[in-house]
Structure formats: structure tokens, C-alpha cells
Amino acid sequence: MPTMFLCKSEILPLLDMKEVIPAVENAFRQWALGKAQMPPKSYLTVDKGDFRAMPASLPGAAGMKWVNVHPANPSRNLPTVMAVIIYSDPETGYPLAVMDGTDITAYRTGAASAVASKYLARKDASTLGLVGAGRQAHTQLMAHAALYDLKLVKVYDLSEASTSRLIKAFPQYRIEAHTLPEVMDSDIVCTVTPAHSPVVRKEWVKPGVHINAVGADAHGKEELDPEILNEAVIFVDDMRQASTSGEVNVPLDKGLLDPNRIRGSLGDVVAGTKKGRTNDREITVFDSTGLAIEDIACAHMIYEKVKRNSEFTRLNFVEA
Amino acid sequence: MPTMFLCKSEILPLLDMKEVIPAVENAFRQWALGKAQMPPKSYLTVDKGDFRAMPASLPGAAGMKWVNVHPANPSRNLPTVMAVIIYSDPETGYPLAVMDGTDITAYRTGAASAVASKYLARKDASTLGLVGAGRQAHTQLMAHAALYDLKLVKVYDLSEASTSRLIKAFPQYRIEAHTLPEVMDSDIVCTVTPAHSPVVRKEWVKPGVHINAVGADAHGKEELDPEILNEAVIFVDDMRQASTSGEVNVPLDKGLLDPNRIRGSLGDVVAGTKKGRTNDREITVFDSTGLAIEDIACAHMIYEKVKRNSEFTRLNFVEA
Incomplete structure (x- = not known):
């Protein structure tokens, strides 16, 4: 089973606020109803910044965002914050997709x-x-x-x-x-x-x-x-x-x-x-x-949108 | 700056116990000397199993393993445990590589x-x-x-x-x-x-x-x-x-x-x-x-080995 890889340039055109808002709204609803899981963020601190692991699950979706905050990055022409999301099948744990999470973070925060x-x-x-x-x-x-x-x-x-x-x-x-x-x-x-x-x-x-x-x-x-x-x-x-x-x-x-x-x-x-x-x-x-549930709700929305689309990179990443 | 993607079939030939053992030994040394970071694993529990986010840093290396345990997987012809490692630059947070972590886990445990x-x-x-x-x-x-x-x-x-x-x-x-x-x-x-x-x-x-x-x-x-x-x-x-x-x-x-x-x-x-x-x-x-430091030590060893090798998949994943 192949894993899908979605780069920043591919994610941005897939983000539509009219779809992100209801996805995030639903994540808040599921969380309040006790149907979502969100363990505390795990912080990894290094000299120049920090990283956060943000796992979450919603009905039919699971995954984790790995995001950094490195304040000196702009002087190196790199964004302060970059994020990667691993989107997993909650039924099997299989990594269905690995996506850039930088724009997803900005969109879900607005939403x-x-x-x-x-x-x-x-x-x-x-x-x-x-x-x-x-x-x-x-x-x-x-x-x-x-x-x-x-x-x-x-x-x-x-x-x-x-x-x-x-x-x-x-x-x-x-x-x-x-x-x-x-x-x-x-x-x-x-x-x-x-x-x-x-x-x-x-x-x-x-x-x-x-x-x-x-x-x-x-x-x-x-x-x-x-x-x-x-x-x-x-x-x-x-x-x-x-x-x-x-x-x-x-x-x-x-x-x-x-x-x-x-x-x-x-x-x-x-x-x-x-x-x-x-x-x-x-x-x-x-x-x-x-919240991590906001990220995973967006990742789910994007994955469902493109899972049958052959134009994106697929690799036999974790073979069965 | 491109991110490198290393699938299971590519990782296995890169794993040599004679290299993994000293990498893991060094991780134990750095951890004892207070030069490594390893926040507690974050557990995400779902109906059919669980996921663990395992972040860690060592001098010159940082990253996170996302690993699942789904006991019913063998009946679906999938491994119980699968793992993905995001290997990040501690200086900037940039995701340098995304690797299958399943064989790395088995090798570092042996090591x-x-x-x-x-x-x-x-x-x-x-x-x-x-x-x-x-x-x-x-x-x-x-x-x-x-x-x-x-x-x-x-x-x-x-x-x-x-x-x-x-x-x-x-x-x-x-x-x-x-x-x-x-x-x-x-x-x-x-x-x-x-x-x-x-x-x-x-x-x-x-x-x-x-x-x-x-x-x-x-x-x-x-x-x-x-x-x-x-x-x-x-x-x-x-x-x-x-x-x-x-x-x-x-x-x-x-x-x-x-x-x-x-x-x-x-x-x-x-x-x-x-x-x-x-x-x-x-x-x-x-x-x-x-320990997550064992995984990141292996990811570091592998990345250093292949970073100049053009045969592996590179994508402009998180563009600057």
C-alpha cells in the first residue's frame, strides 16, 4: 500500500477556507463530545528553538503534526515555523500520507x-x-x-x-x-x-x-x-x-x-x-x-479529497 | 531545500549493525552526559491500537518517531508495528528527511x-x-x-x-x-x-x-x-x-x-x-x-551516509 506525499506547493491549492472552516468546526464538536483524542503536546527544546509533537485522533482520522519554532530562521531565509503532518489510518496505524503542515497550520488557525x-x-x-x-x-x-x-x-x-x-x-x-x-x-x-x-x-x-x-x-x-x-x-x-x-x-x-x-x-x-x-x-x-485536532481535521479533509487522484507522489514507503 | 524520502526497501540495505551499535552506544553516552533531550513519549490511543510520538535530540541531530501498535494487523496482512521518522535539522527545524522507521526500530533495539x-x-x-x-x-x-x-x-x-x-x-x-x-x-x-x-x-x-x-x-x-x-x-x-x-x-x-x-x-x-x-x-x-534517542541516532547515521547520494527521492517538501 503506497503512502502519499503532499508538498507545500501541492497543499496550498487544496486549501479552501469554505472547506477548512466546517472541518475545524466539526473537530471542536467531536472534541467536546468526547469523540476525539488529543494527548498533551510533547515539547523538544534545542539551542536554537523548539519542536512540538502534536498527536490527535478524530472519528475516522489519526495523525501527528511535528512543528518547529526557530526564531532566528528569517536571517537564513527560512520560515520561523515549519510543519510536517503524518496522517495515519486509525484502524491499522498505516501512514496514509505525509504532508507539509505549514499552510494547514495557518489556515486552521484562521478557521x-x-x-x-x-x-x-x-x-x-x-x-x-x-x-x-x-x-x-x-x-x-x-x-x-x-x-x-x-x-x-x-x-x-x-x-x-x-x-x-x-x-x-x-x-x-x-x-x-x-x-x-x-x-x-x-x-x-x-x-x-x-x-x-x-x-x-x-x-x-x-x-x-x-x-x-x-x-x-x-x-x-x-x-x-x-x-x-x-x-x-x-x-x-x-x-x-x-x-x-x-x-x-x-x-x-x-x-x-x-x-x-x-x-x-x-x-x-x-x-x-x-x-x-x-x-x-x-x-x-x-x-x-x-489544537492538534484542528490539524488532523484538515489533513483528513485533504486526504479524502485527493486519495484517488493519481497526480500526487506515491511511494511504497512502509511496505506490508 | 529539498527533503529526502527513504522507503523501507531503501533503509534496510543502509542498516549495518557494525554502524548501528556505535551510534546507539553514543546516544546512551550523550543522554547520560546530559547532552541529549528526550521528552516523555506521547501516547494516542484509538479503538484498534495506539500511536506513540517519540521526539529526541542529540548533538547535531533532532527528530521524532511516530510508531503504531495495532495487534489485529496481521489478520489484514499488515505488520503490528510500523514507524515513520522525521529527521530534522536542530539548527533550523528543517525536515531534512522522512524515513521508514520500522527496520530502524528493530535494529536499534538489537543494538x-x-x-x-x-x-x-x-x-x-x-x-x-x-x-x-x-x-x-x-x-x-x-x-x-x-x-x-x-x-x-x-x-x-x-x-x-x-x-x-x-x-x-x-x-x-x-x-x-x-x-x-x-x-x-x-x-x-x-x-x-x-x-x-x-x-x-x-x-x-x-x-x-x-x-x-x-x-x-x-x-x-x-x-x-x-x-x-x-x-x-x-x-x-x-x-x-x-x-x-x-x-x-x-x-x-x-x-x-x-x-x-x-x-x-x-x-x-x-x-x-x-x-x-x-x-x-x-x-x-x-x-x-x-528510547527515542536510539532512533534519532540511527536516523542521523543514515542521513549522514546518504545526504550526498542522488539516487534517493528528494522533494521540495517544505519550501523556503
Whole structure:
């Protein structure tokens, strides 16, 4: 039985936000219903960075993402983050496919925010704010544009080059560079910065906003003033990951956040076991750390799409 | 930068016990010296079996083995255990190679036992006993034959077919089928059974023997009567893994083993920080659970051997 190999240049054309969003939404649902498995990430730390092994299974799918974070890579003309996904048959363990996971990671992260917005933002949301205009901002925008008819996208980044790259990449949308307080005056805000201390102040946050806090993905990182969290209703992607590496990790550690502000997980809301937003003036926050089930859901979607397609590389990798 | 893909049929000819043994020996040394990293294995359990993510780094090498155990596979004409190794550049995180890891696993397991025998068995050892004649027995034999001039190999298995397959596979050695007590009367014994309760009795064990206890690799498995362990000097591959899944896990849990019988790790002996065998009548036991550092050491050895060889598949997998 051959194993399929899908390179970065082949994966990108297979990624369609309109398919990624429901795949990720379903992963959250299965996880909340206890039908998915996701053991803790295993971290391997080396001198120049770290690696994470992220295994997960969903009904009919299993696999593992191996992803690195090497901050000095851009000086060598390499991305900071690269990922490989091994997609396995849960019935036999057979490695059905090995895929580049770099774009899958960016797409599923955008899709997770869009799923959160779908369940937590006001129904009439039509403006999007992006705090940070880097690679992750692109897929946040793409995912929200797939779900919403966006009247205006406001963006702020320390780097003007990043901002104009984002604007040029999406000529079909009305995207404007704004100050941070102006960006925060949007119906939905995605924070996608590498900040280690809060960049968003309490006084900028308007009633009724939904914030996808995406940047914090490691111990010690945070983007939002804890006072925002203390007035918000918070949903996490996974409590275990959020409390160690998500937006809530620093304020929880410092005792600055009332743990009761965390109402549950996004999966609980998707599965219907917890209520999301209850009124139009509530501030909702989704703390997104990135889950292995999101990656495996995408890998499953892609594999099912191409498994009968003969144009991709197949090797008798692990012969029977 | 292209990534190299090495299939099972390509890996096997690249595996030479005379190279695998020193690579594994060096991995034990680096681990004992604190120069290797090996976070705990991450287990993913599904209905039909399980998967393990095994990350590790050594000086100049990093990577991860993704290995499954699906006991019902033979009925589908698939191996129970299959493995894929992603071999990464520790400096950048770049996935340099993706290799079949199935034969690497068998070879490094044999090599680990041979390293243990080198440091723990009597210097004049010339007979090898194999308790179990399955796949793992083959590489135990190959590894010991690479280090010792074996006068006689005695083998016992419940399955006569397995025994005769082993004998036929190595016509160059004198291999004889024997009863279990006779097999135990060897200078070095390797136990490679899937037993969940002791198969080797105390009265069969001779003074001066060295036993490589390889079969126990999961919680609840054991091959040796705990009374053997209580009269032996025990070395583990890794204390964390051994106490949860190695030969010592059951007797430690039941309080049947004095923890002081465990003198240290094989790495301590290889690195010279702990003494191995101290006299010719001592019974020594190596509790082998299988370490990710052994896999990554082999992957490194293979990659260095072939990285300039153009005959293997290269794909622009994760483009810069």
C-alpha cells in the first residue's frame, strides 16, 4: 500500500477556507463530545528553538503534526515555523500520507477564529479589526471573509511593510491602516502579535465586541490587558493548553484573572452544551492556542479529497 | 531545500549493525552526559491500537518517531508495528528527511542489547540464548553476532515455525532449538516475548549470566520472575520509561522489587559514571524499553551516509 506525499506547493491549492472552516468546526464538536483524542503536546527544546509533537485522533482520522519554532530562521531565509503532518489510518496505524503542515497550520488557525466568531460574535458583525498584519493575519482575514460580508477591515501593525503587504494581498476587500484604538472599534477583532505583554488597553474595548486572541501560544505571552478579560466572557480552545500557553496563562499565574470568567471551551458552544454570547453588549474572548485536532481535521479533509487522484507522489514507503 | 524520502526497501540495505551499535552506544553516552533531550513519549490511543510520538535530540541531530501498535494487523496482512521518522535539522527545524522507521526500530533495539552486553556481560561470553524467536530475536542475534564470536545460539519459542524461520535465516551461525531451562544456561540471554506474566523461572538462572529483558515495553508486561531481579544488578535504559513500562514496572508496582537493585542506567555505565558488572558470578539485567534517542541516532547515521547520494527521492517538501 503506497503512502502519499503532499508538498507545500501541492497543499496550498487544496486549501479552501469554505472547506477548512466546517472541518475545524466539526473537530471542536467531536472534541467536546468526547469523540476525539488529543494527548498533551510533547515539547523538544534545542539551542536554537523548539519542536512540538502534536498527536490527535478524530472519528475516522489519526495523525501527528511535528512543528518547529526557530526564531532566528528569517536571517537564513527560512520560515520561523515549519510543519510536517503524518496522517495515519486509525484502524491499522498505516501512514496514509505525509504532508507539509505549514499552510494547514495557518489556515486552521484562521478557521478556528472564524468558528469562534460564528458562535460568539454579534449576528450583525460586519467590521473586522486585525491587530498585527503578519502571515497569521492573512488567514484570519480569509476565514472571516468566508463567513461574513465584511464592510471594512481595519489593520494595525508596527511594521508598515506588513500592513501594506496585507492590503495588497487582498485587493477585493476594503482594508485600511488605522491606529490601534481605531482597530479595536470593530465588531470582531483578531489579535495576532508575538507580544509578551499586553498591547490592547481596556479603554479601547467597546461593548459587544468579540475578540479572537490568537497571538499567545506559549508560556509568558499575552496580548490583552487582564482587565479586559475580567469584564469579558472567555472561551478557550482547550483548558489545559490555554492555562499553560494561551492568553489567560499570564493573568491566571499572577492571580489577575478570576477563573470564573472562563465559561468553557469553544467546543462546548459548538456542541450546544454551553451557551455562547447572551446579549449584544457582552464582550466575548476566544483564547486560541491551536489544537492538534484542528490539524488532523484538515489533513483528513485533504486526504479524502485527493486519495484517488493519481497526480500526487506515491511511494511504497512502509511496505506490508 | 529539498527533503529526502527513504522507503523501507531503501533503509534496510543502509542498516549495518557494525554502524548501528556505535551510534546507539553514543546516544546512551550523550543522554547520560546530559547532552541529549528526550521528552516523555506521547501516547494516542484509538479503538484498534495506539500511536506513540517519540521526539529526541542529540548533538547535531533532532527528530521524532511516530510508531503504531495495532495487534489485529496481521489478520489484514499488515505488520503490528510500523514507524515513520522525521529527521530534522536542530539548527533550523528543517525536515531534512522522512524515513521508514520500522527496520530502524528493530535494529536499534538489537543494538541497545548488544551495547548492554558489551558493558555488563562477562568478558568471555560466547553463548547466546534467545527466549522468543520472532522478528525482534533476529536483530538481537545480528547485534550480538556483530560483537561476539558466538560458539552457540540456543533458542526457545512456543511457535516451532518461528524457531525454524530464525534458524534458516542465519545459516552462518550454529543455532539450536532448546527447552527454556537450556536456553537460560547461556552466557547472555535476550528475552523477546510479548509476555504479560513471567516466563523465566528463578531456578533456571545461572550465576554470571547477563539478561537483556527486551519484551516488556508497556504497562503490565513482564518476562522475568521478580525473584530473579531481586538477586540481580539491574540497569535500565531510562528510569522514567522503565518504571512505567519496562521489565521492572510490574514488580515495582506490586512492591515485589527492592528499588535498590536498580543500580542506574546503561548510559551511566557507558559514560563511566557508574560501575557495571563487578564479578563473574553476578547476575546482570538490562531493562530495555526502547528510547527515542536510539532512533534519532540511527536516523542521523543514515542521513549522514546518504545526504550526498542522488539516487534517493528528494522533494521540495517544505519550501523556503
